[in-house]
Amino acid sequence: MDATRRGLLAAVPAAVTMAGCSLVGGGDSDDRPPYAVENESDETRSVDLRVWEVGPVDPFDERPDSFRDDFEAAAAEGTVPESDYEWRESYELSIEPGDTAAPLDESSATGLLYVRASADHGGAIGVWVEADDSSEDFFVAIxxxxxxxxxxxxED
Structure with missing residues (x-):
């Protein structure tokens, strides 16, 4: 069964579905951007979206078990040592009720990515994505x- 972005969103409308990493491909796409934020609340939301390229995928298995927790805590506090990681992008999004913000139309990101979104109502979520350099496009929909x-x- 091929899972589509819309099908996945419909299947899990209010749950965090990212438990660990999914192997996906890096690439670009005209119809589905790699990062999209949908506002399903009744009020305008301000969302801070940040993306780090943490490093290559392969050595991830050799990192300490606490690596993810330590990185997530540093990202939440805004203390990630950017000199140790390649900084990708940061977006300040204002999204009307029922709208979708797609800050990138395409991405050539590869390696281990950490995507963190925090909203003005205090909600926050972090997502790990392993992106290789295959021809498959990937997406992160929040x-x-x-x-x-x-x-x-x-994957698209």
């Missing part, structure tokens, strides 16, 4: 609700 957030990732 939904913002009245009091929380969810994320879905996959």
């Amino acid at each position: 939904s913002v609700y009245g009091h929380g957030m969810s994320a879905t990732t996959g």
Whole structure:
């Protein structure tokens, strides 16, 4: 069964579906951007979207078990040592109710990515994505609700 972005979003409308990493490809796409934030609340939401390229995929297995927790904590506090990682992008998004913000139309990102979104209502979510250099396009879709957030990732 081929999972599509819309099908995944419909299947898990209010749950964090990212538990660990999904192997996906880096590339570009005209119809599905790699990062999208959908506002499903009744109010305009301000969302801070940040993307780090943490490093190559292969050595990830050799990193300490606490690596993810330590990196996520540093990202939440804004203390990630950027000299140790390649900084990708940062976006300040203002999204009307029912709208979708897609800050990138394409991406050539590869390696281990960490995507963190935080909203003005206090919700925050972090997503790990392993992006290789295959021809498959990948996406990270984040939904913002009245009091929380969810994320879905996959391949187009």
